[in-house]
Amino acid sequence: MFSIDLHTHISTTSTRRFPSVQVLFGDLVVVLGVSLLLDTTVxxxxxxxxxxxxxxxxxxxxxxLFQSRLQNIVGAAVFITIGAVWQAVALDFATVHRISSLPASSGRTDPPGSLRSA
Incomplete structure (x- = not known):
């Protein structure tokens, strides 16, 4: 008739060894938020x-960057750039005014004042 295999089961646990990016980002936000709260309330x-x-x-x-095997370059580059700029400001290597006043690249390679017309 019918046979039932009792050894068959569906695993609902994840096979990942490391937490996902969303979990790491969430943990980072919570830790920074609690730290700022503790600091502002003295x-x-x-x-x-x-x-x-x-x-x-x-x-x-x-x-x-390494978890995605170099496939998610843009997202990782945003994290690294924001962190590096933030760290430079925190350590007084740069100021927010100086960073925000950096000229944006227009794609032109002519130096200002050159004889070529726009």
Whole structure:
């Protein structure tokens, strides 16, 4: 008649060893939010650890780059760039005004004041 195989089961657990990018990003946001809350309410001084917090964004970007096997380059590059600029401002290597006033590339290679017309 009919036979029932009791050893067949469907696994609902994930086979991933590392957490997904969304989980890492969510954890990063929660940790930074709690740190900022503790610092602004003067419950616990976290200004020294927050000085290095932008490096976490760079680390997550590099991790995403290698986790995607160099296929998600744009997303990782955004994380790395934002983290690097944020870290430069946090360590006083640059200012927000100086970074925001950098000229955007127009694709032209002519130096300003050259004789060629636009």
């Amino acid at each position: 419950v616990f001084p976290t200004s020294a650890p927050l000085l290095c917090a932008p490096s976490l964004s760079v680390v997550v970007g590099v991790w995403v």
